[in-house]
Amino acid sequence: xxxxxxxxxxxxxxxxxxxxxxxxxxxxxxxxxxxxxxxxxxxxxxxxxxxxxxxxxxxxxxxxxxxxxxxxxxxxxxxxxxxxxxxxxxxxxxxxxxxxxxxxxxxxxxxxxxxxxxxxxxxxxxxxxxxxxxxxxxxxxxxxxxxxxxxxxxxxxxxxxxxxxxxxxxxxxxxxxxxxxxxxxxxxxxxxxxxxxxxxxxxxxxxxxxxxxxxxxxxxxxxxxxxxxxxxxxxxxxxxxxxxxxxxxxxxxxxxxxxxxxxxxxxxxxxxxxxxxxxxxxxxxxxxxxxxx
Numbered sequence: 001x002x003x004x005x006x007x008x009x010x011x012x013x014x015x016x017x018x019x020x021x022x023x024x025x026x027x028x029x030x031x032x033x034x035x036x037x038x039x040x041x042x043x044x045x046x047x048x049x050x051x052x053x054x055x056x057x058x059x060x061x062x063x064x065x066x067x068x069x070x071x072x073x074x075x076x077x078x079x080x081x082x083x084x085x086x087x088x089x090x091x092x093x094x095x096x097x098x099x100x101x102x103x104x105x106x107x108x109x110x111x112x113x114x115x116x117x118x119x120x121x122x123x124x125x126x127x128x129x130x131x132x133x134x135x136x137x138x139x140x141x142x143x144x145x146x147x148x149x150x151x152x153x154x155x156x157x158x159x160x161x162x163x164x165x166x167x168x169x170x171x172x173x174x175x176x177x178x179x180x181x182x183x184x185x186x187x188x189x190x191x192x193x194x195x196x197x198x199x200x201x202x203x204x205x206x207x208x209x210x211x212x213x214x215x216x217x218x219x220x221x222x223x224x225x226x227x228x229x230x231x232x233x234x235x236x237x238x239x240x241x242x243x244x245x246x247x248x249x250x251x252x253x254x255x256x257x258x259x260x261x262x263x264x265x266x267x268x269x270x271x272x273x274x275x276x277x278x279x280x281x282x283x284x285x286x287x288x289x290x291x292x293x
Contacts (some may be wrong), residue, residue: 002078008097009035013043014086019108021047027152029137031105040096048109049166050159052134053128054084056102057240059233060086062121063093073253074173077188078123081268082276083131084165085124090114092121099237105134107155115160124162133158166267169229170219181207184226191230192253197223201257232267235260239275248272 019028034056042063051058058080079099080086090111113174126134133155136142143151169188171175171249172181183204186193194200200223203207215223238248249260264272 008037008039010040011040013040016045016108016246021108021110021113023110023112023283026110027137027155028108029134030104030108031103031138034098034102034104036098036101038098042093042095044075044093045090045108046090047111048090048114050085050107050124050134051080051088051090051096052105052107052131053080053082054103054131055082055109056098056104057081057100057237058086058102058104059099059237060088060121061095062086062088064089064120074176075171075224077171078121078168079234079236080123080167081236083126084167085126085130087118087122087124087159089119089121094121099239105135105138107134113156117157118159121168123143123165123167124159125165127158127162129154129164130158165269166229167232169233170226171261172214172218176218177214179204179208180211180218183211186245187230188233191227191234192251195227195253205262224291228267232264235264239272242276244263245276 002088014029019030021028051060059077060080061077063075079088097293112119124130133151136151137155142148173183183200183206186203195270197211198208201211202235206214212223215221215226219226235248235252239245239250243251245261246257249257252260254260261272
């Protein structure tokens with residue numbers, strides 16, 4: 001994905017001591033405001049974490065080191081929009097780029113408390129109850145005793161049953177087929193260049209049939225479904241920056257704004273105009289705030 005790497009500010013990943021969870025205190029909450037193009041370089045923790053994006057837009061890349069599921073992709077790049085959260089299991093290597101200035105609340109969860117089947121990263125839809133539970137854990141005086149136990153019971157139940165959204169872009173591993181890796185990287189850089197696998201195959205040094213098989217075997221998906229995730233990963237930051245839906249549709253390789261909007265709403269559950277309206281409202285709110293000050 002194209003970025004503005006020359007302007008990125010690296011944030012520390014070793015300042016977590018005050019927030020480290022323990023078996024006795026299995027969940028800690030860390031809240032912070034992070035700016036556009038801030039970046040956390042690849043790192044990992046002994047604990048799992050739930051990164052909740054209350055406001056803004058994140059890009060998270062997770063590399064899984066376990067081999068429990070041979071059919072699961074080893075690497076996934078995920079877009080985390082407002083009111084969504086990404087789960088990152090213990091020891092999973094991950095990197096985070098702040099696409100749009102964000103209010104980030106992260107729950108650090110001790111490995112002893114993480115259910116064994118929470119072994120893959122995923123994007124969660126944050127329900128109103130889950131949102132309030134996260135904020136409750138961020139209070140200076142969080143509940144203790146029976147109330148604290150009840151809060152954590154509710155928290156884990158909400159995470160367990162939260163709806164998920166397919167916002168991840170799986171990528172081939174380092175030991176995967178080089179032709180597939182090169183193709184995926186080319187599509188990530190310019191998703192609008194071609195719409196079909198047949199067109200991309202002409203530049204990949206492999207037949208369409210071979211590439212389709214590699215997508216199924218290494219990434220567990222079809223090319224068209226994978227490319228849709230790439231388009232969403234490109235489109236959401238553009239919409240968040242206030243780019244018109246028509247221009248985003250064109251940049252995504254769609255012949256019409258209506259076709260792009262239908263795809264976006266089907267995947268995201270809301271039209272792209274909603275995200276665009278939120279982006280356009282932010283400068284107005286900032287201007288009003290500065291005027292009052």
